[in-house]
Structures are given as C-alpha cells and as structure tokens.
Amino acid sequence: xxIIRWDPFKDMMMVEDLFxxxxxxxxxxxxxxxxxxxxxxxxxxxxxxxxxxxVHDEDIDLTxxxxxxxxxxxxxxxxxxxxxxxxxxxxxxxxxxxxxxMPCEVDSAGIEAAFKDGVLKVTIPKKDSVKKVHVKVQGK
Numbered sequence: 357x358x359i360i361r362w363d364p365f366k367d368m369m370m371v372e373d374l375f376x377x378x379x380x381x382x383x384x385x386x387x388x389x390x391x392x393x394x395x396x397x398x399x400x401x402x403x404x405x406x407x408x409x410x411v412h413d414e415d416i417d418l419t420x421x422x423x424x425x426x427x428x429x430x431x432x433x434x435x436x437x438x439x440x441x442x443x444x445x446x447x448x449x450x451x452x453x454x455x456x457x458m459p460c461e462v463d464s465a466g467i468e469a470a471f472k473d474g475v476l477k478v479t480i481p482k483k484d485s486v487k488k489v490h491v492k493v494q495g496k
Contacts, residue, residue, distance in 0.1 A: 388450030389431070395456060402458055402480040409474035410447070416476065420464045425480065427454045461485065 393406045408416065410431050417428040433449040458480065466481040 389448030389452055390454060391427075391429075391452055393427075393454060393456070397459065400482060402460070402462060402482065404456065404476075404478040404480070406454075406476045406478075407474065408471070408476050411474070413471045416471065418469055418476075418478065420458075420462070420467060420480070423458045423462060425456045425458065425478070427456070427476075427478075428452065 391406045391408050391411075393404060395402065395404045397403070404425065404427075406427060408429065408431070411429050415430045415432070417426075419426045419428075428451070430451050431449050461483040463481045463483050468479045470477050
C-alpha cells in the first residue's frame with residue numbers, strides 16, 4: 357500500500373475552489389499548487405513579488421478588476437524524462453490561481469510587471485487621493 361502524506365493546504369485550496377465554482381462566470385480547473393507571494397506597500401505603490409520557478413512568462417495571466425489582483429498561471433510538467441523513470445517527484449505542477457485584494461484604491465492603468473529569474477514583480481501605483489500626506493501641526 358502506498359502511503360500518501362496529508363497536505364492540509366491542498367484541502368483548503370480544494371474548499372476555496374468549491375466556493376469559487378459558485379461564482380458565475382468563473383470556470384477554472386482546480387489549483388494543484390500555489391506560488392509563494394510577498395505583498396508590501398511603499399509611499400507610492402503596492403508591490404507584489406511571486407516566486408514562479410519553471411513557469412514561462414507566456415503562461416502567466418495577470419488581471420485587476422474592482423481592486424482585486426488575480427494571478428493565474430500554469431507550470432507544465434517537463435516531458436523530457438518519462439514519468440516512470442523518476443525516483444522522486446517533489447515539485448508541484450499544473451494550474452495556480454491567487455487573488456489579492458488591494459489595501460487601498462489603485463491606479464490600474466499604471467501597473468507594471470517584470471518577470472526575471474523565476475520571480476514576478478508587480479508594481480501597482482496608488483491613486484493620488486489615497487497617498488499619505490504629512491500635515492505639519494502648528495501651535496499658537
């Protein structure tokens with residue numbers, strides 16, 4: 357009998373996929389892995405970096421709608437070696453889908469994305485109305 361290691365994150369992703377299937381117009385297949393992502397804020401931008409080793413830039417789909425950034429893609433299994441010749445397969449392959457709600461209003465027209473060495477960096481400018489302004493308080 358083959359022993360299969362339980363992965364609670366895959367179970368959580370399956371539940372998320374079930375809920376996403378309830379949304380009309382969303383016909384995506386189940387995610388098989390999820391890239392790690394960092395999201396941080398500067399004074400002018402929201403910056404997202406995602407580790408996508410083995411993913412080609414043409415297999416990445418990046419969209420923003422209603423202040424939600426969606427990162428989708430596909431890491432394909434390399435067919436150079438027959439699967440039965442592998443001793444171990446630990447890397448995950450297949451479709452992924454991540455959604456990120458922006459912490460403030462953003463300027464979707466000014467988004468820039470760069471993909472280098474397996475790392476995607478997305479820079480999303482904040483709208484001028486939400487940029488932090490320091491006001492000097494003057495006493496009497």
